[in-house]
Amino acid sequence: MSATIGLEDQGASTRSPGRAHGLFADTTPPSRQLLLDWLDQNGAYIHPSLQITEMEDGPGWRLTSKDNMEAFDLLFSIPKPSLLSTRTSSLPPLTLSDGPITNISIFHLALCLLHECRLGQLSPFYGYVQSLPRDTTECLLPIFWHLTELAGEDGPKGLRWLKGSEVERRMQSKAAEGLGYDDLVKFYTATSAHLPSTSTHPSPSPLLAFIHTYTLILTRAFTIDLYRPTALVPFADILNHSSDPHTSLASDDFVCHQCGSMGRCIHDILDHEGLPYRLNGTSLSKPQKFKMAGMRSEEDDTVELRAEREVKCGEEVWNSYGEIGDAGLLAEWGFLGGEYAGEGLLWRAEEVDTKGTASLEIWGRVIGVYAGETGSQAVDSDLENLWAGEGDEEDDGQGLISPPSSDTVGRSKLNLSLSGQLSFSLFLLVYLAADPPEADDPPTDILHDAKEAAEEIERAYAAVEERLSAEDATPANAESPADPPAKALSSSALECVHGVLDLLRRRTKAMYRSDLSSDEVLHLRDNLPPTSKYTRMAMTLTADERSLLATTIRRWEDLV
Numbered sequence: 175m176s177a178t179i180g181l182e183d184q185g186a187s188t189r190s191p192g193r194a195h196g197l198f199a200d201t202t203p204p205s206r207q208l209l210l211d212w213l214d215q216n217g218a219y220i221h222p223s224l225q226i227t228e229m230e231d232g233p234g235w236r237l238t239s240k241d242n243m244e245a246f247d248l249l250f251s252i253p254k255p256s257l258l259s260t261r262t263s264s265l266p267p268l269t270l271s272d273g274p275i276t277n278i279s280i281f282h283l284a285l286c287l288l289h290e291c292r293l294g295q296l297s298p299f300y301g302y303v304q305s306l307p308r309d310t311t312e313c314l315l316p317i318f319w320h321l322t323e324l325a326g327e328d329g330p331k332g333l334r335w336l337k338g339s340e341v342e343r344r345m346q347s348k349a350a351e352g353l354g355y356d357d358l359v360k361f362y363t364a365t366s367a368h369l370p371s372t373s374t375h376p377s378p379s380p381l382l383a384f385i386h387t388y389t390l391i392l393t394r395a396f397t398i399d400l401y402r403p404t405a406l407v408p409f410a411d412i413l414n415h416s417s418d419p420h421t422s423l424a425s426d427d428f429v430c431h432q433c434g435s436m437g438r439c440i441h442d443i444l445d446h447e448g449l450p451y452r453l454n455g456t457s458l459s460k461p462q463k464f465k466m467a468g469m470r471s472e473e474d475d476t477v478e479l480r481a482e483r484e485v486k487c488g489e490e491v492w493n494s495y496g497e498i499g500d501a502g503l504l505a506e507w508g509f510l511g512g513e514y515a516g517e518g519l520l521w522r523a524e525e526v527d528t529k530g531t532a533s534l535e536i537w538g539r540v541i542g543v544y545a546g547e548t549g550s551q552a553v554d555s556d557l558e559n560l561w562a563g564e565g566d567e568e569d570d571g572q573g574l575i576s577p578p579s580s581d582t583v584g585r586s587k588l589n590l591s592l593s594g595q596l597s598f599s600l601f602l603l604v605y606l607a608a609d610p611p612e613a614d615d616p617p618t619d620i621l622h623d624a625k626e627a628a629e630e631i632e633r634a635y636a637a638v639e640e641r642l643s644a645e646d647a648t649p650a651n652a653e654s655p656a657d658p659p660a661k662a663l664s665s666s667a668l669e670c671v672h673g674v675l676d677l678l679r680r681r682t683k684a685m686y687r688s689d690l691s692s693d694e695v696l697h698l699r700d701n702l703p704p705t706s707k708y709t710r711m712a713m714t715l716t717a718d719e720r721s722l723l724a725t726t727i728r729r730w731e732d733l734v
């Protein structure tokens with residue numbers, strides 16, 4: 175069967191497009207009391223000062239505090255069996271003729287949630303699922319903006335403005351992981367007929383219903399443990415995001431991957447003290463390990479929210495969805511935080527070195543991405559020796575290039591930070607692409623030369639800055655200060671500067687209406703009608719990215 179999108183669904187024309195999924199069509203609106211009763215019956219603890227309130231500027235809920243709460247206070251806990259996961263859902267296991275297709279766990283979880291919604295009051299999770307947002311368009315993710323049935327004409331217009339942006343790159347990465355829109359349609363086409371009939375939904379639900387529950391999963395699910403990699407955590411999913419959060423979800427993840435047990439189980443291999451080996455890799459103390467191993471019931475294993483700092487009376491309690499900027503928030507949560515956070519603009523290695531020369535492989539080796547265990551340690555010490563005493567991440571943010579991060583994941587990041595600094599890794603790849611070294615040059619030599627080139631560029635830039643600020647400080651009628659001796663760049667450093675400029679200009683050019691500056695985009699945005707919410711978000715995002723690129727290009731141009 176093929177999945178129909180579903181606007182023909184009963185009664186759709188009388189509701190908003192975001193309700194055309196047909197779920198909870200004839201029930202009362204989401205009830206906080208039903209949710210609280212369900213949590214109580216399912217063993218949850220809620221701090222007496224926490225309450226659910228309406229969002230201030232839009233639909234939806236948030237958690238606020240009606241009294242001061244101290245750091246370390248337990249705000250919330252819930253036993254793991256009460257989480258909604260593929261393990262706890264009442265959806266029977268899916269096995270299709272062409273083999274099991276449940277490996278895409280996030281789609282599978284969305285199908286489980288759809289099944290619980292279709293069960294209505296018969297679902298063991300009814301008190302929770304009835305509390306979830308009902309309108310898909312409340313936070314429609316860009317992956318669905320092309321669907322005019324949901325996003326109207328505004329969606330495709332917004333998508334156009336995302337062209338060449340960090341959001342588009344993220345959407346492309348998801349599609350490459352098998353999590354694009356076409357993958358979703360394929361999955362639902364293959365599985366929708368397997369959804370059991372229910373009294374309120376005797377036939378399969380339209381694709382819009384799956385899009386609705388998939389959106390809920392993407393914007394609300396948490397990573398839990400080895401047994402339930404992703405699950406919905408009722409109540410905790412009401413927390414909104416801030417880059418300065420009060421709390422985060424904590425869960426012991428070293429449970430048995432076969433049955434989810436925290437205590438000793440039949441699948442465990444025990445060490446000489448009778449402790450399961452899976453507890454060995456943890457930082458728990460011996461008494462804690464014995465306590466965990468002795469747990470008899472899954473009910474004792476909970477996920478928790480604790481205050482990590484004081485929450486003042488009346489404040490909203492914030493969670494963090496990660497160290498993430500606006501592009502990530504828009505792509506994965508459907509909103510802009512406007513908090514000047516995150517990694518700025520990112521590149522994939524092939525986008526930097528489009529010639530596909532040997533430099534890509536050398537870059538991987540030097541930076542330690544492709545190095546094996548020992549290779550990686552060798553790279554660590556090369557990096558440490560070369561940057562010894564220069565500090566990591568404590569850069570003042572004024573230069574053009576930031577020193578390499580000391581952690582393995584961070585050091586391969588190819589990004590331009592929000593303060594306009596190229597990561598060293600990105601600079602290194604541009605440097606290698608400009609003048610590929612011999613494949614067998616030792617990594618330390620390559621790192622050393624690249625560091626020298628970066629330092630030469632920084633010195634030249636500092637000289638330019640000094641001259642420009644001296645010019646600024648000179649009264650109009652006074653003689654100009656004598657120019658400092660021109661800081662001529664070596665030809666290889668100059669090639670790097672051109673390489674960086676080319677990279678930044680290519681990124682700008684790839685954007686929709688790249689002839690428009692950030693200010694011009696903002697001007698157009700400010701004249702949009704109030705209904706253009708997707709276009710407005712997209713234009714805000716692209717204006718910020720244009721501004722970052724333009725400022726950085728100007729700084730590098732000062733060198734040439």
Ligand SMILES: C[S@@+](CC[C@H](N)C(=O)[O-])C[C@H]1O[C@@H](n2cnc3c(N)ncnc32)[C@H](O)[C@@H]1O
Pocket residue numbers: 229233234235236307312313393394411412413414415416506507508509510511
């Ligand atoms: C986990 S839910 C949070 C609870 C949600 N507010 C509700 O009503 O149920 C995530 C969604 O909440 C909204 N959200 C979260 N943090 C936000 C913020 N700082 N500003 C605006 N919307 C936010 C976004 O729509 C996001 O997709």
